[in-house]
Amino acid sequence: MSDISEDRVRHLAGLARIDLTNDEVTHLTAELSKIVDVVATVSAAATDDIPATSHPIPLTNVYRDDVVTDDVLTTEQALSGAPEHDGSRFKVSAILGEEQ
Amino acid sequence: MAKAKLMDFDKALELFEPVLGFEVHVELNTTTKMFSSAPNEFGGEPNSNVTPVCLGLPGSLPVVNEQAVRYSISLGLALGCSIAPSSRFARKNYFYPDLAKNYQISQFDEPIAFEGKVDVELSDGRIVSVDIERAHMEEDAGKLTHVGGATGRIQGAEYSLVDYNRAGVPLVEIVTKVIYGAEADAPELAKAYVATIRDIVVALGISDARMERGNLRCDANVSLRPRGQEKLGTRTETKNVNSLRSVERAVRYEIQRQAQILSEGGTIVQETRHWHEDTGATSAGRPKSDADDYRYFPEPDLLPVEPSVELIEELRAALPEQPAERKRRLKAEWGFSDLEFQDVVNSGLLSELVATVSAGASPQAARKWWTGEIARIANAADREPTELITGAQVAEVQLLVDEGVLNDRMARQVLEAVIAGEGSAREIVDAKGLAVVSDDGALIAAIDTALAAQPDVLEKIREGKVQAAGAVIGAVMQAMQGKADAARVRELVLERAQA
Numbered sequence: 248m249s250d251i252s253e254d255r256v257r258h259l260a261g262l263a264r265i266d267l268t269n270d271e272v273t274h275l276t277a278e279l280s281k282i283v284d285v286v287a288t289v290s291a292a293a294t295d296d297i298p299a300t301s302h303p304i305p306l307t308n309v310y311r312d313d314v315v316t317d318d319v320l321t322t323e324q325a326l327s328g329a330p331e332h333d334g335s336r337f338k339v340s341a342i343l344g345e346e347q
Numbered sequence: 348m349a350k351a352k353l354m355d356f357d358k359a360l361e362l363f364e365p366v367l368g369f370e371v372h373v374e375l376n377t378t379t380k381m382f383s384s385a386p387n388e389f390g391g392e393p394n395s396n397v398t399p400v401c402l403g404l405p406g407s408l409p410v411v412n413e414q415a416v417r418y419s420i421s422l423g424l425a426l427g428c429s430i431a432p433s434s435r436f437a438r439k440n441y442f443y444p445d446l447a448k449n450y451q452i453s454q455f456d457e458p459i460a461f462e463g464k465v466d467v468e469l470s471d472g473r474i475v476s477v478d479i480e481r482a483h484m485e486e487d488a489g490k491l492t493h494v495g496g497a498t499g500r501i502q503g504a505e506y507s508l509v510d511y512n513r514a515g516v517p518l519v520e521i522v523t524k525v526i527y528g529a530e531a532d533a534p535e536l537a538k539a540y541v542a543t544i545r546d547i548v549v550a551l552g553i554s555d556a557r558m559e560r561g562n563l564r565c566d567a568n569v570s571l572r573p574r575g576q577e578k579l580g581t582r583t584e585t586k587n588v589n590s591l592r593s594v595e596r597a598v599r600y601e602i603q604r605q606a607q608i609l610s611e612g613g614t615i616v617q618e619t620r621h622w623h624e625d626t627g628a629t630s631a632g633r634p635k636s637d638a639d640d641y642r643y644f645p646e647p648d649l650l651p652v653e654p655s656v657e658l659i660e661e662l663r664a665a666l667p668e669q670p671a672e673r674k675r676r677l678k679a680e681w682g683f684s685d686l687e688f689q690d691v692v693n694s695g696l697l698s699e700l701v702a703t704v705s706a707g708a709s710p711q712a713a714r715k716w717w718t719g720e721i722a723r724i725a726n727a728a729d730r731e732p733t734e735l736i737t738g739a740q741v742a743e744v745q746l747l748v749d750e751g752v753l754n755d756r757m758a759r760q761v762l763e764a765v766i767a768g769e770g771s772a773r774e775i776v777d778a779k780g781l782a783v784v785s786d787d788g789a790l791i792a793a794i795d796t797a798l799a800a801q802p803d804v805l806e807k808i809r810e811g812k813v814q815a816a817g818a819v820i821g822a823v824m825q826a827m828q829g830k831a832d833a834a835r836v837r838e839l840v841l842e843r844a845q846a
Contacts, residue, residue: 322393
C-alpha cells in the first residue's frame, strides 16, 4: 500500500498552487494511491543492481559549443507573447515571495 | 524596521559558540548561457539576451554548454574536490517569476564535484582549512523590479517587471560543510573564505568575480549554541551580501543579534535574512517551511555529464597555482616586506596589484596607489577599491609619472578624474593640459623670481642649511601652479647655490 494520505495530497496541492475542495482531496487521495501502487510494482522488479535511469536513450555528454547563435530574440520578439509588458520587461503580479 | 538589539560581540562569544556554513554562487564568464546560446553579458537592454530556452517557451529544449562544464570541473579541482564520473541535472520546482519555466535546472544528489578542502589565510597569517561539501552546476534566475509601494521592496508593490537577461547564466554553487571552532575569527573567516574563492575563480579566469555586479554572491549560515551544548542551534541564512566587507559585517551582526535573543530566553526563527548595506543590519525574509519542498527530480531534457578521466587530468594539469603558493611567489617577486605584503592581502587587493604590475607599473608604485590614494577615496565613498578603477588604469597613471609627465600631486588629480569616469589618464592629461614643466629655462626663470624675493636663501644653503631651499621650491611650485617637478627644482636651486 502506498503512503498517500489526504494531508499529503493537500500539501502537494499547496506546492502546486491548486485549490482543492475536500471532495476532490478524497477523490485524488484514492486515485494517487492506486497510481503509486502501480509504480511500486516497477520498483519491486528493479533490484539494487539496476541503476536508476532518467532518460530512455543511453546517451551522455551531449553538449553545445559556447557560441552565440541566431536563436537570440529581439526584445520585441521576446515580449510578443506576454499578456502585459512595459516595452522592455514582462509585467507580472506582485508576488509575495523572493528569489530562491 | 525596528532595529534589533545586539549583544556585545565578546560577551556573545563567552556565552555561545558560533557555527558557520557558506554557499557561494559564482557566475561563469562563458560567452553564452548554461543551456542556451544567448549571450552571457552583464547589462544590455532588458530581455535582449534571451532565446526561447531562457523564456521557457513551449517546445524549446536546453542543451548543456560544454565550456561551462569544463569551467565547473576546473573549479571543483581547484577546490580540492573529487569529480563525479557521472553527474546529472535536476529540476528544482518553485513558483516565482524570476524563471519563466517554474523550475530551475540545478543539480541535486549527483553534483559534478564533491568533498573538497580550501585553505583560507587570516590576516595574521594563520591558515584555516574549510571543508567543501559540494560544488554543483545550475542556472541563474532573471531580475525582478518591484514597482509601486513606498520602498521599492516587494511589500506593497503593485506589480513587478521581469528582465530575463540573467536567466540561464551559468552558475556554480559551492557549499561548505559545517564550520566549527571559528570562534572570534568567525566574521573574519567569512570574509577571508569568500576572498579565497574569489582569488581562485579569478586565477582560473572562469568568472569576472565582481561582487557588486552579483558575479560572486555569498549566503552566510550562522547559528549559535550555548557553551557546552552538543546540539546545534537554529540557523539563519543571510543573503544579499555583496561585498567582502559586508560578509564580515553580516556574520558579526547575526552572532550579536542571535546571542541577544537567546540570552533573553527567545528562540531563533529558521529563516532567510537580508543584509542591508546602508543600515548594516539584517531583516527577516522568507521563513523556511514546507515552501522548501522543491520536489527535485532528474531533468528529463538533459543527459548525464560523464567527464572522461583524460579530460579531468587535462584540466587538473592546467590548474593555476594555489592561492597560498601564489602569495609566497608574489611576495618574493615584488620584494615586499612582511608588513607591506600583509597590508595588501588584508585589503583584498592582491589581484589588483597583479593586474597593475602586469600593465607596467612597479610593484611598490602599484602598492602605494592601491593601499593609499585609492583605498582612501573608496573609504570616503563607502565603496570597494575594486569598484572604482582597474589595474590597467592605475598603471597608466603611474607610467605618466615614470615618464616625468606628471608629478605626484598631478597624478593624484588625474587618478581622481579617471575614477570619476572622465576618460583614460592620457586623455585627461591632454584635455586638462596637465603636464609638468620640464623646460629648465622656465624653471630657472621662476627660481630667479623667487630668489629675488628671498635673497638670503642661497647664503643659507652655502652655510649647509639645505632645508632653506624649501621656501624657494614652494614659491616656484606655486608660480608654476603645481606643474613643476619638485625634485628638479630642488636640484636647480642647489646648483645655483654652488655656482
